[in-house]
Amino acid sequence: MQPLPYFQFRDFPAGLEAQVQQALAEAVAAKQYVLGPQVQAFEGEFARFIGAGSAVGVGNGYDALVIALKALGIGPGDEVVLPVHTFIATVNAVLQVGAKPVLAEPDRYTYNLTADTAARHLSPRTKAVLPVHLYGQVCEMDELLQVAQLQGIKVLEDVAQAHGATYKSRLAGSFGDAAAFSFYPTKNLGAVGDAGAVVSSDASVAAFARKYRNYGEAQKYRSEQVGVNSRLDELQAAVLRVKLPHLQALNTERQRLAHVYLQELQQTGDIILPVSVPGCGHVYHIFNIRTRHRDALQVYLQEQGIGAAVHYPVPVHQQPAYTFLGYKASDFPVAEELANTSLSLPLFPGLTELEQERVLEAVKRFCRKR
Ligand SMILES: *Cc1c(COP(=O)(O)O)cnc(C)c1O
16 A cells, blocks of 8 residues: 655645746746845735734744844843743744743643743743744633733744634734744745744834844845844745745645544544634644554554654653753653654645545554554
């Protein structure tokens, strides 16, 4: 039987691949390779789509986080509260600007940072809270924004997994003082290489990011501030412009596939299905199930030629490189349980009915044998 990978790029909606190739060919022919018209147009289109004042294209999602933190004035001596259950980039970005990452437990059901868990870690040095809309579900933002407002601290959203997800009919990335997006190829809105964006309705944040990503220059050879090179590539911008109008359709397809899994896997073995909170839109960047038999299930699926992934097998505080943060193994029981029980099933636009059926049958067969 054909192997079914955890993720595969498919031509969905049909014809999109050809459109991408044409846009690339046109951008090459236009010969304006750096900070050209495609970047400028994409920035405008993306800001309008999110419903924010500005979008500034940068090199990748990690740089978007770093640049946004710097734009918000966060640096040495400051603390940033963020979830321990996230991709390592979120933590890294805080360290990169010299601030201290303060880790907080995720919610047991949504796997997201909540106002409750964040509030337990506030101190007089807290300068920002950094919610991650994990797996594609938006955090409960009203409560988080309220905590931040009461404390007078900034909110930076990590939207790397939630492009197009809504919370009470507003889009993720429009709530915080700034938002960081990744357009890594496998994200819900993906380029054909590395790409990212800082989004903000605060004109000073956008202005800082715009200069910082290009050596601090406001005009050529006039550095108004220290900066780096983290420009969004012109060719990637051309691709993103083609894909942005299809984001809704791509997300709707993810949601359709997720609902099939949710329907079919009810009461299957000890499987815990993802929970979505009313109002917190979910665009299923990752379809995560939980089971005590995670490792065995992953091996079983592998034997059937089905790829499944673990997000994330080692919580941040347990990573060898991050022991210096000083956390103990037992500090985050929820995060550890998630690390030990989570399994992500194949879910990507273009996954066929037969393929999804094959995954479902294999999972059900595994559970019957237990
Ligand atoms: C992908 C991702 C990032 C980093 O994005 P890159 O473009 O790979 O640098 C940051 N945060 C989260 C939650 C991610 O999933």
